[in-house]
Amino acid sequence: MPRWSVYDGEEHWRFMEKLEARIRNHDREIEKMCNFHFQGFVDSITELLKVRGEAQKLKIQVTDTNNQLQESGKELLTEMEELRKCRSQQRNIAATVDQLTLCLPVLEMYSKLREQLKTKRHYPALKTMEHMEHTFLPRVNPYRFCTIMVEDIPRLREEIKEVSMSDLKDFLESIRKHSDKIGETAMKQCAVTLFWMQQMDVNKFAGLTEDETKNKCFWV
Known part of the structure; x- marks a missing residue:
């Protein structure tokens, strides 16, 4: 049948009915397909919403963890700084103890020297002074008290000399009198x-x- 004859007479109505039936059939197929995939779409949307909620929770947890890590890092840095200061103080204390170990004998010997001078034991005082001058004082030379002692030794030696001469004169005078x-x-x-x-x-x-x-x- 030629194509142009479809539009003539009853054939036209028949064609339209078949076309509409075909369209309805396709509509039903489309509806079935949509109904079939709609639940999957809904489930996918639901899953996406759940994932978004979990992602939001995870984001909050990550933010909290990061904040905690930052705070812990600050505390750790503070403790490390305190540890560094403590170690520095420990080294300083150890160095101070070492220096005091060197200084104490000098101070003890100087105290002994003053006691010998006080009791007029001049010869032991001279020996103590010589020992200080040549043995102990050079070990602690940088300290101010050491400088003072070094400067004081000639004066003490001269003082011993004057006192000894005075005692000798008194002794000779006493001998002359008696x-x-x-x-x-x-x-x-x-x-x-x-x-x-x-x-x-x-x-x-x-x-x-x-x-x-x-x-x-x-x-x-």
């Missing part, structure tokens, strides 16, 4: 000694012991 009495005492002692020696020689023949001779001389 020379007569000293001479008399010395002569008496020499006489006693000579007498004792003579008695020792005499008593050898008398059979007396040395102790008996001394006792005898004592009562003379």
Whole structure:
């Protein structure tokens, strides 16, 4: 049948009915397909909404974790800084202890020197001073108290010299004043000694012991 004959007479209506039936059939197929995929679409949307909620929760958790990490990092940095300061202080304390270990003998010896000067033990004081000057003070040379001691040693040495000379002069003056009495005492002692020696020689023949001779001389 030629194509143009479809539009003539009853064939036209027949064609339209078949076309409409075909359209309705396709509509039903489309509706079935839409109904079939609609539930999947709804489920997908539901899953997406759930995922969005979980993603939001995860984002909040990540933000909280990051904030906690930042705070922990700050605390860690603070503790590390404190640890660094403590270690620095520990090193300083150890260095101070080492230096005090060197300084204490010097201070003890200086105290000993002052005590010797106070009690007028001049010769031991000079020995202590020499020991300080050549042995201990060079070990702690950078410190101010060491510089003061080094500068003070010549003055102390001169002071010892002056005091010693003064004591010597007083001693000689005392000897000069008491020379007569000293001479008399010395002569008496020499006489006693000579007498004792003579008695020792005499008593050898008398059979007396040395102790008996001394006792005898004592009562003379």
